[in-house]
Amino acid sequence: MRKVEKSVADKYFKIRTTMIIIFLLIGFSVSFGVAFFAESIHEAGTTIMGMPAHYYMGAQGAVVTFVILLFLNSIISDQVDKKFGIDEKQNVQISGSGADH
């Protein structure tokens, strides 16, 4: 066991929280945001992949964005963990010992 400086531990938490807030904001704007303005987008007549833009975002765009956000989150989080010297093997060992709660 070694002690982690409070500033380092706080920084870890801050980076992870900031990521989550940004990802959720993007996720909400492609779903709730687009739906909120659906009527104006419909009137403007923009199209994506041959269909009206608001319909595209509801049927494909939002879902694809969600998938990308979740993979980005996993990949970036792994790199943040690596930067802070976290070893996944140790994680597995530690959480494994508490399996039978």
Added chain:
Amino acid sequence: MDQQSLVSLLLILLTFALYIGISIYNRAKVTSDFYVASRGIPPLWNGMAIGGDWMSAASFIGMAGTVMMLGYDGLAYIMGWTGGYLLLTFLLAPQLRKYGRFTVPEFIGDRFDSNIARLIGAIATIIISFTYIIGQLSGSGVVIGRLLNLPASTGVMVGVVVIAIYASLGGMKGVTWTQVAQYMILITAYIIPIVFMSLQITGNPLPWLTYGNIVNELGAIDAELGLSEYFAPFDDGNRAQFLALLFTLMVGTAALPHVIVRFYTVTTMKAARWSGAWALLFIALLYLSAPAYAAFSRFVIMTQVVGQPIDELPGWTESWVNTGLLEIADSGGDGILQWEDLVIHQDIVVMATPEIANLGMFVVGLVAAGAMAAALSTAGGLLITISSSFAHDIYYRLMRPDATDSNRLRAGRIAIVLSTIAAGLVALDPPGVITQIIAWAFGLAGGTFFPVLFLGVWWKRMNAQGAIAGMLGGLGVTLSYIFLSMNGITLFGIQDTGAGVFGVTANLILVIVVSLLTPAPSQRLQDEVTDLRYPEQMTYKDGEVWMNDGTEK
């Protein structure tokens, strides 16, 4: 029995044999096998199991039809049921995994150190999951009954027996690997027909890229017929209802106990994040295909059925008129079929597509097996959740904390068999409002659990009083709003399906206000919450963070 029924039956029986075989191979030997599959499921496979767990008979059979009938307004379901995984993976799953319990009520009971909160959590879990599983069983009974020309009750009985065998044998471990197999079967069965349909209508085998132009043409056809355009927003409801429904579905998805518990089966917080990502990818394959199904089916109906002389309709319409899923009238009296004369049941879209595209008996049978896989995989996950609430939370944690491991394992198995029989009996003669209750389940799950779990892992000041007030208040407000809106009293035009907005808000406010008005939880409980900020290797204690690098202190 005709040849088609024989082929369908044979395919379904083969898949049943596969599921039971998998659960015999993955028999549960200790309680941690039984409830959390020993926490050893790799993220990609867990993602696939979540996909099977999540996509129910209603998703498989009904969703494409809902989008076809509602147009843009149906897309709230597509975005809501996928967007829930953002909330779940970002805000709940990794933290709940690090906390390391077997069930959602167990987390609630231990986090707030309150057996009352545990009991409320267990009862709410049982109610939510039980209504959901009755829908699965009665839904699968109807589908199988129709495809095989059997009474629906026989379909229910068959489903109940198969699930009881494999869920009680394998527990979570067996259910996980059967869900993986069921996901593969259901996604193959869903995508094959739509690929051929796309090829026939547009000449391109990738429906996701081609249905855009069809959507545009549908708008033009609607305009010509004087209908509201297919893609016009907020036709059947208003904007507030669309947004409220979207919110309710998203938050409800993130708070359904049978989905959350799947994140307990992986090793670490990192694995929980990857599970969420894989899960949504696998789920998106089906949810991205549903609007394509909707567009192609509507296009076929608009161009080949509507406006045709009634005695010259395509051959496939006849068999569906016989099943009652399609009704044709001739209100104009001129022998020409108008759009207004058609009554289309939403289930017809997925089930009739293989016939419309003329894909033959094997594909029709595959769709039947896929529908059954979708119903069984969801029911399996729900049964584990219901039985763990009884056998783990109520029997072991509240009544008999000294029970041995083999006693607990036996209690879990008995609970599964009893819950299957109980759900099966209710599903034989389901109460008429069952589809509505399932729509409400999302509002109830979100209103009861989401704020409590969310603040429970993120806010250390939250205490037992806040949790109890939040769960009861959220549940009460959701139920009251459903009741009021069914009687015509609504706020902002939001209907019963959007009731979650009010339940979640009430729950959130109650948790915060009541927690702040009552004493803070003990330092140990607060430290446990702070600890959830960091990966497993970092431990928070006494105001300091320690890194476990394998050396002794």
